[in-house]
Amino acid sequence: MNLIFTGGGTGGHLVIALSLAETARSRGHTVMFIGSTSGQDRQWFANSTLFDEVHFLETTGVVNKSGFGKLAALWKVFKALLKSRSLIRSFHADAVVSVGGFSAAPASMAAVVSGTPLYIHEQNAVTGKLNRLLRPYARAFFSSYEEGDNHCDYPVNPRYFENARIRSEVKTVIFLGGSQGAKFINDLALEIAPWLHDKGIHIIHQCGLKEEDRVRAAYHEFGIEAEVYGFTTQIAELCERSDFAVSRSGASTLWELCAAKIPAFFIPFPYAAADHQYHNARYIIDHNAGWCERQSEGIILKLQEAIQSDIRAKSEALGKLIASNGAAHIIEKIEKDI
Numbered sequence: 001m002n003l004i005f006t007g008g009g010t011g012g013h014l015v016i017a018l019s020l021a022e023t024a025r026s027r028g029h030t031v032m033f034i035g036s037t038s039g040q041d042r043q044w045f046a047n048s049t050l051f052d053e054v055h056f057l058e059t060t061g062v063v064n065k066s067g068f069g070k071l072a073a074l075w076k077v078f079k080a081l082l083k084s085r086s087l088i089r090s091f092h093a094d095a096v097v098s099v100g101g102f103s104a105a106p107a108s109m110a111a112v113v114s115g116t117p118l119y120i121h122e123q124n125a126v127t128g129k130l131n132r133l134l135r136p137y138a139r140a141f142f143s144s145y146e147e148g149d150n151h152c153d154y155p156v157n158p159r160y161f162e163n164a165r166i167r168s169e170v171k172t173v174i175f176l177g178g179s180q181g182a183k184f185i186n187d188l189a190l191e192i193a194p195w196l197h198d199k200g201i202h203i204i205h206q207c208g209l210k211e212e213d214r215v216r217a218a219y220h221e222f223g224i225e226a227e228v229y230g231f232t233t234q235i236a237e238l239c240e241r242s243d244f245a246v247s248r249s250g251a252s253t254l255w256e257l258c259a260a261k262i263p264a265f266f267i268p269f270p271y272a273a274a275d276h277q278y279h280n281a282r283y284i285i286d287h288n289a290g291w292c293e294r295q296s297e298g299i300i301l302k303l304q305e306a307i308q309s310d311i312r313a314k315s316e317a318l319g320k321l322i323a324s325n326g327a328a329h330i331i332e333k334i335e336k337d338i
């Protein structure tokens with residue numbers, strides 16, 4: 001099959017495009033990526049050898065704009081839609097697979113207007129606006145939070161499963177701010193660092209590129225040897241060495257932690273559309289497999305309590321929430337369908 005993967009903007013969407021495209025490629029399919037010149041799409045895929053073709057079209061988000069800005073953004077989407085339609089034709093695409101985000105709009109809409117089967121993977125517990133709009137036109141809609149035909153295991157990189165282990169003692173804590181880092185989590189990490197250090201707990205901290213210098217300097221000043229990363233391609237390896245995570249609840253990070261069986265204290269990004277990060281974390285909490293607290297001043301005490309609690313029970317519960325091979329099952333379903 002010739003498959004087009006589209007979507008992006010942030011790492012949480014792009015990592016799904018990566019995982020599905022790698023699986024499709026390993027099964028002998030030809031793969032194209034259509035993303036945007038805005039956001040992180042080029043950072044992830046401009047030099048990728050995975051895709052047979054990559055295209056970055058000029059688009060920006062439409063939802064948060066008003067007046068002339070909205071019209072200009074819609075005009076760009078329209079032009080990108082025409083370009084996507086011609087790419088679908090020239091590539092002889094059998095299907096378009098959307099991983100959501102504003103980068104997904106042109107190629108997904110072009111799939112609908114050209115009668116090319118559209119498949120959607122929704123990462124979050126609350127469906128995004130574009131996916132809600134396109135869902136009725138999609139051949140299939142995949143979600144890890146829904147039961148029944150739509151259910152899929154989140155397409156997490158196999159490495160997280162291969163090195164999963166039950167955690168029972170906290171020797172290393174990892175702070176994860178998502179693909180762009182999170183200032184609140186950085187500040188919290190720096191506040192709790194002396195306490196962790198006194199307990200002999202090692203710190204790994206992925207803080208986002210913008211905050212890297214500040215965070216590194218703060219640990220240096222404390223005299224604490226923390227491992228600090230702005231952006232790293234080694235998250236899976238860092239997770240292997242960690243026993244407990246303090247993390248935003250972006251969907252990909254959340255399911256990676258779940259696959260690795262790392263108990264996590266989630267602090268959702270409060271401004272995520274429709275509060276979806278809170279609902280992502282709720283899924284884990286409702287299964288008694290982690291902690292979730294809104295960002296607020298008194299949070300440090302709750303975090304200390306969680307770190308000192310029975311983490312083994314949470315680690316075991318996580319293992320029951322996800323199975324491996326999520327990506328293969330999605331691609332298999334598309335193969336059978338086409």
Ligand SMILES: CC(=O)N[C@H]1[C@@H](OP(=O)(O)OP(=O)(O)OC[C@H]2O[C@@H](n3ccc(=O)[nH]c3=O)[C@H](O)[C@@H]2O)O[C@H](CO)[C@@H](O)[C@@H]1O
Nearest residue numbers: 010011012013015123178179231232235250251252253272
């Ligand atoms: C602010 C915002 O709107 N964030 C959204 C974005 O999150 P965001 O882009 O932060 O995505 P996630 O936390 O879901 O995933 C980040 C991905 O990037 C990887 N990674 C991260 C940091 C790093 O240094 N290196 C690295 O490789 C992680 O391992 C993970 O695979 O997309 C998610 C999936 O739709 C949503 O749930 C989030 O709400």
